[in-house]
Amino acid sequence: xxxxxxxxxxxxxxxxxxxxxxxxxxxxxxxxxxxxxxxxxxxxxxxxxxxxxxxxxxxxxxxxxxxxxxxxxxxxxxxxxxxxxxxxxxxxxxxxxxxxxxxxxxxxxxxxxxxxxxxxxxxxxxxxxxxxxxxxxxxxxxxxxxxxxxxxxxxxxxxxxxxxxxxxxxxxxxxxxxxxxxxxxxxxxxxxxxxxxxxxxxxxxxxxxxxxxxxxxxxxxxxx
Numbered sequence: 521x522x523x524x525x526x527x528x529x530x531x532x533x534x535x536x537x538x539x540x541x542x543x544x545x546x547x548x549x550x551x552x553x554x555x556x557x558x559x560x561x562x563x564x565x566x567x568x569x570x571x572x573x574x575x576x577x578x579x580x581x582x583x584x585x586x587x588x589x590x591x592x593x594x595x596x597x598x599x600x601x602x603x604x605x606x607x608x609x610x611x612x613x614x615x616x617x618x619x620x621x622x623x624x625x626x627x628x629x630x631x632x633x634x635x636x637x638x639x640x641x642x643x644x645x646x647x648x649x650x651x652x653x654x655x656x657x658x659x660x661x662x663x664x665x666x667x668x669x670x671x672x673x674x675x676x677x678x679x680x681x682x683x684x685x686x687x688x689x690x691x692x693x694x695x696x697x698x699x700x701x702x703x704x705x706x707x708x709x710x711x712x713x714x715x716x717x718x719x720x721x722x723x724x725x726x727x728x729x730x731x732x733x734x735x736x737x738x739x740x741x742x743x744x
Contacts, residue, residue, distance in 0.1 A: 542559045542583075543584045545562055551630075552580050588630060605674065691725060
């Protein structure tokens with residue numbers, strides 16, 4: 521191994537150590553309360569060393585969050601089956617998103633900060649570009665599947681697959697976020713299980729976008 525290669529490996533190893541420490545702090549305290557001093561202490565590094573790798577706390581937060589996005593992307597990619605119909609694959613994606621929510625709740629919570637304009641002002645363009653590229657890969661999986669559904673007659677031809685993707689994602693994410701923070705309240709006050717509501721919402725939305733052919737396939741697949 522050459523000197524340059526060894527240096528690059530050492531640098532990457534140090535970067536992962538910083539991310540591990542930051543992840544532990546962010547998972548425990550969240551972005552607002554966590555400090556770079558705490559992350560440096562957890563990583564057993566100086567704060568100056570942290571800033572050599574990440575320019576701000578928000579930059580580091582986004583880098584940790586991208587770990588979760590990678591897990592989500594791989595989960596989505598792995599559940600898609602080329603030899604199965606579009607309706608079955610859409611259901612697989614819906615279940616995969618729920619699984620991600622249950623298995624990686626901390627990453628799911630971190631993703632809310634993507635919607636905060638002030639957060640983005642503190643992140644470097646390089647990190648934002650990397651995040652946007654990864655985010656686009658996730659969207660492309662869903663949009664490509666919906667386009668195929670329209671072409672094969674499973675989804676209504678008058679629908680925009682990008683718009684449908686946003687609607688499906690927004691509905692599921694909103695309900696899961698509410699379930700994450702208010703599940704007991706809704707259970708006590710209205711006798712509603714918000715986790716079950718996510719599946720009901722998905723069912724109603726899918727019925728609205730499927731053609732009769734799609735609904736037939738959907739019914740057949742859900743009965744198996």
